[in-house]
Amino acid sequence: MVAPTKYYIAEPADQLWVEPLDAITLIYQRRSGITHMVVEPVPEILTAMGVDAVTAAALVAKLSDQFDLGTDEDAEAVVTARLEELAELGLVHRTQCDA
Amino acid sequence: MHEFRVQVGPAAFRIGSRWRQPVEQLAALYADYPKPEIPDFTVRLDAPSLLRRFLRKSVAINGDFMLPDAVPLPFGQALLAAEMGMNLQMALGWRRHLLLHASAVEREGRALIMTGASGSGKSTLSALLGQRGWRFMGDEFVLLDLDSGAATPFPRMISLKNEAIAAMQVAAPAARFGPLMTATPKGDIMHMVPPVAAITRMAESAQPALLLFPSFGHLPAVREVAPGENFMRMTQASTNYVALGEAGFRAMTRFVKSVPARAIDYQTGDEAIALVERLWERLV
Amino acid sequence: MDNQNDNLPNNVTKLPTSRRALMLGAAAASAIVTVRPALAQTAGSVLNCQIPVPGPHGSGMNIDATGKLVTPDTAGSFTATGQKFTGEQVKKALAGGQLPGTTYDQSRAYVNYIRRLQAGQSGFTCYASLQMPR
Numbered sequence: 001m002v003a004p005t006k007y008y009i010a011e012p013a014d015q016l017w018v019e020p021l022d023a024i025t026l027i028y029q030r031r032s033g034i035t036h037m038v039v040e041p042v043p044e045i046l047t048a049m050g051v052d053a054v055t056a057a058a059l060v061a062k063l064s065d066q067f068d069l070g071t072d073e074d075a076e077a078v079v080t081a082r083l084e085e086l087a088e089l090g091l092v093h094r095t096q097c098d099a
Numbered sequence: 100m101h102e103f104r105v106q107v108g109p110a111a112f113r114i115g116s117r118w119r120q121p122v123e124q125l126a127a128l129y130a131d132y133p134k135p136e137i138p139d140f141t142v143r144l145d146a147p148s149l150l151r152r153f154l155r156k157s158v159a160i161n162g163d164f165m166l167p168d169a170v171p172l173p174f175g176q177a178l179l180a181a182e183m184g185m186n187l188q189m190a191l192g193w194r195r196h197l198l199l200h201a202s203a204v205e206r207e208g209r210a211l212i213m214t215g216a217s218g219s220g221k222s223t224l225s226a227l228l229g230q231r232g233w234r235f236m237g238d239e240f241v242l243l244d245l246d247s248g249a250a251t252p253f254p255r256m257i258s259l260k261n262e263a264i265a266a267m268q269v270a271a272p273a274a275r276f277g278p279l280m281t282a283t284p285k286g287d288i289m290h291m292v293p294p295v296a297a298i299t300r301m302a303e304s305a306q307p308a309l310l311l312f313p314s315f316g317h318l319p320a321v322r323e324v325a326p327g328e329n330f331m332r333m334t335q336a337s338t339n340y341v342a343l344g345e346a347g348f349r350a351m352t353r354f355v356k357s358v359p360a361r362a363i364d365y366q367t368g369d370e371a372i373a374l375v376e377r378l379w380e381r382l383v
Numbered sequence: 384m385d386n387q388n389d390n391l392p393n394n395v396t397k398l399p400t401s402r403r404a405l406m407l408g409a410a411a412a413s414a415i416v417t418v419r420p421a422l423a424q425t426a427g428s429v430l431n432c433q434i435p436v437p438g439p440h441g442s443g444m445n446i447d448a449t450g451k452l453v454t455p456d457t458a459g460s461f462t463a464t465g466q467k468f469t470g471e472q473v474k475k476a477l478a479g480g481q482l483p484g485t486t487y488d489q490s491r492a493y494v495n496y497i498r499r500l501q502a503g504q505s506g507f508t509c510y511a512s513l514q515m516p517r
Contacts (some may be wrong), residue, residue: 017345019352024327025167030461033344035418037331040406042414074410081410089415160431167510168432170467180431187429190422200425217427239428258428284431284471334418340421 007053108253111135118146121177133147143185164191188336196242196303204233209308210250210327220315223263235297310360324360426512433467434506449497
């Protein structure tokens with residue numbers, strides 16, 4: 001049995017107020033009233049996700065179009081970890097497919 | 100029941116106690132302050148038990164807002180209890196401004212704000228600057244207007260601790276002081292009545308123009324604090340940032356993006372004041 | 384890199400050929416800190432509090448090195464008599480100091496007990512008021 005591919009979709013842009021400062025970016029989540037302070041690559045991930053549901057693999061491909069991701073660690077594993085972290089906080093939602 | 104009312108900045112307090120002495124002491128210290136009709140907050144200084152009204156008297160702090168685990172103070176520290184009670188109401192209950200744990204002084208309509216943990220010197224520095232031509236706005240809380248970002252004064256009794264007590268008695272020999280309280284949880288404490296201008300102008304706000312993070316006990320130094328670090332530190336220094344939701348986010352973001360911030364180290368009051376004057380001239 | 388541009392229609396400008404580096408970081412390294420309600424910096428000015436070790440819920444029990452309540456006959460556990468520590472004393476101990484009247488190991492056990500306090504237990508609010516988020 002193959003596990004279903006995990007898709008992720010970002011919280012709608014009008015629900016998040018994003019305020020880039022210098023080393024950190026602020027994200028205010030209107031639904032919960034909670035402020036998160038985030039660092040690279042989180043803002044870039046959220047921007048690259050746009051409005052569509054994406055898999056971690058597709059997101060890595062999108063990011064490497066725009067950025068040089070280097071070769072230090074497995075990019076997909078890192079992006080998955082960040083997506084899961086964002087999903088725990090409700091900044092991104094897990095979904096089953098890209099319908 | 101003995102009662103006393105006082106207006107401090109935009110907040111109106113009613114302080115009551117079965118004992119007369121603490122209420123009389125408060126009334127004497129706050130004699131020049133306006134007396135409000137309608138209180139925002141009530142603080143009560145109670146005996147924790149009937150026995151403690153008379154024997155080994157101790158003062159429990161009660162009020163509209165309370166925290167569990169609070170422990171009574173000895174009767175001799177009733178003034179400290181009143182101060183903590185008033186602070187607690189603001190910290191937990193004030194929603195009309197973004198509350199910063201900071202001191203502030205004003206010059207030419209602009210505010211210098213100083214923040215840091217206990218012992219950083221923000222309280223003493225604001226008192227010293229208040230004696231050197233700046234208008235004292237407060238030594239514990241700064242209230243930021245949620246729309247305009249202006250700093251509103253909260254000029255309560257200045258709370259001097261340990262070495263600062265002697266330093267201020269020298270710097271402000273004509274000021275009125277409260278009784279010396281020893282062996283409090285924070286060491287020796289003495290209250291000082293703010294300068295007259297601080298009281299008469301307590302409704303006058305000022306636009307924040309410089310934010311300092313003072314640190315006492317190091318060789319004089321200045322370090323820039325970027326908005327990101329500023330935001331992280333200020334959200335820890337605000338008791339109501341989270342509760343204010345969107346308005347809090349807007350106000351704090353505007354603050355860190357528009358107000359230059361520096362961390363300053365110093366070893367004496369004079370050193371600190373010199374750094375302050377130099378930075379004010381350069382950055383404001 | 385230049386061959387990416389060879390297949391573009393004539394009226395489309397060439398793609399930039401250099402990308403800036405993006406630090407992905409390590410999978411295990413969190414990239415998000417959430418702002419929590421903060422009382423710690425103000426705590427000394429608003430709350431005179433104490434933490435009993437142990438609180439009434441642990442009366443008569445010992446404390447092991449990890450801070451859990453255990454029966455008094457447990458090997459290696461520390462006796463605790465409900466001694467009350469002030470917020471200031473606990474704050475210093477959390478920063479690496481030692482609780483007054485305790486040995487080094489006893490102090491560490493007591494501090495671990497305090498770290499394990501849950502809402503509703505005596506001393507929890509006092510401990511929470513001392514918390515400075517990372």
